[in-house]
Amino acid sequence: MLFADSEEQALIRQTARAYFADKYPAERLYAIERGDSAVAASDVRELADLGWLALFAPADAGGGGIAMLDAAVVIDECGYAAAPVPLAASNVAADLLSRRPGFAGDVTKIASGTTFVSVASGTRLRGGAAGGGLVADGRRLRGELRQVPFGNRAAVVLAPLRVDGDRAFAAVALDGCARDEARTLDRRDFAHLRFDGDASLARVMATGAEAEAMHERCDALFTAFAVVETAGMLQRVLEMTVEYISQRVQFGQPIAKFQAARHRAAELLMQAETVRWTAYHALWRFQEDDRDTREIWLAKHWAIRAVERTFQVSHLLHGGVGVGTDYPLHLYTQAMSALAVRAGGMGEMVDRTLEPLGVAAARR
């Protein structure tokens, strides 16, 4: 056991930290937040060149072939930098495609940056990402998908759908679907997609129980990476706050000298540290046995609460400076609050935890 980065992971972390810091400095993030800039196709191609869009899909299927835990380090650093790039979606898509015979070509295209493939995550949510969901009836494909990551520029989205009444999971081409930009709390590039086109747009990857398992894998991975990304954000918020209270002088001394403020900083440490290790531990269990998703839901549950606490405490300690649009804290508190809602909310995590234990809700 080693609760620390391996040498390999330390190297990945170093590379990713330097890259994101260089490429997504605060000024650029503010511009994106204002809507004056966006993550461009060229930015995504750069991620492809780094090999980060299909990190852990097997090498023989065209992916990077590294371990899931190693891939998570890149996503962790993406959170640390608050870089609004759809790394998690792309990596989950590559993983899912790599597991279906006949779809390996798609993984190669993801890895090379030719085709951006996203996922419709959190489809179990009430009124969540899937909206009404997709239905293929005979020759028509209809329905909508809400808040698809990078949905404005993606070429394909992986999504559950119903084909003639049966469950399926498919790679859906986005040619001709209507795309509305969804400006959200976290100012990532999300789009609301509306379909009314030919059923051939959907290439079915699996049906029936297999489709369900694929959907489950999609949600589990997407949620696990969301928690890892959150861990990166919490870490940065912790460091930013510690730095701030060490410098900010009130009543003739740094705020960090007041016991109340020290205790609050310690609370931030507890949140960041616990989310980090529960996230990686959950992902490790999943990496060892992909039926073992339990800790993923528990980690997300905890992360949602940690985000809420960190939001309050970091803003309290920062005072007015922290809500300024020329100070980076808000980029983090907004993005992590959005991630807390995405990739499975509290209600879903409670159900996912209790259902397998046979603890059912009271019948009314």
Place this chain on the structure above:
Amino acid sequence: MDFAYPAELDEFRRDFSAYLDGIVTPELIDEIVRSGFETRGPATVAFWRRLGIDGYFGLGWPAEYGGGGKSVLYLHAFNYVMAYRRLPVPVVTLNTVAPTLMWIGSEEQKREYLPKILRAEIEFSIGYTEPEAGTDLASLQTRAVRDGDWYIINGQKIFTTGAHQADYLWLAVRTDPEAPKHRGISILIVPLDAKGIEVRPLGIMHGGHTNITYYDNVRVPVSALVGEENRGWYYMTTQLDFERVAISPVPHLERLFDSLCAALRSEGASPPDEWTRVTLAQMAADINVLKVMDLKTASMVANGQVPVYEASLLKVLSNEARARMIAEALQIVGERALVRAGCAGGFTDVAGDTFERQLRESPITLFGGGSNDIQRDIMAGHGLGLAR
């Protein structure tokens, strides 16, 4: 003990709501929503003038200043109804400046400003905070030096909210640098068009902006002094008590709660899961606590007492509850609640506001108007008598 809420106040709330139904136009709502509940436009100003003329801004003012002479509970009810409907109020002008002027203003100041405030013809912006003086406000350094019949002001303020559209500054300045820090502060009324004032925007995360303001040899006549020289700190802290009671933290939370219930009851909504039900019940219990404690504080003032630790208790409980409930509301509504105003597929509350915007706004009360940790100190000191 007597907990009966005066029947006349219930009646007032009903009548005032009906009155608002008659004067709140779709243009006004549109202007408020489009500005992100931040800046006021022509429809808002017209709305305020109407409220002023119809006597609502002066409800609690003594008759000698053209007011209605009603108890503080009317003010409380007025603000409650306005806040529930998310209608803007010129908060600092009405709750900070006006009561302080009535209390210690010169006759000339009262004649000059009060009637205009009552008719919503002028607005004030508060200039207390400085880059180096936030929580430790009494260490403020902006100087006002007496020069014959004038004060000459030099320095810098930050978070001077509304200074880009107000008419006057209610400015805290240091008039005696030799005295202990709480004893050398004065309040001046400074017209924003005075020479030497520069106002620069400072963006904030919930939209719009506050300001940084610079003062370079700004001259105001000595008649701009409010009350006595060097007594400013006492006025500022006393005024906070007026403000706290007039403004209740509860209506925002009730609106949030009612909006969630309405959404869950609406046709086509799937029945809420267990977590949502438990969370809603907790919200209801929290709101009940705040409602009762809010009434307690307001009734103390109505009975001539000054709530000290009581005000702190209410402030800490309410703004922490608020931040938590907004995060929970986002969880309950799900991804739709993340969509910003004006975009398809979003969710708005009963007043047309989004939860995501409310989340972005929620940090401010945690540290503004006296940081929560200072409030805890007040409870320990004033409330429990614990020595430092």
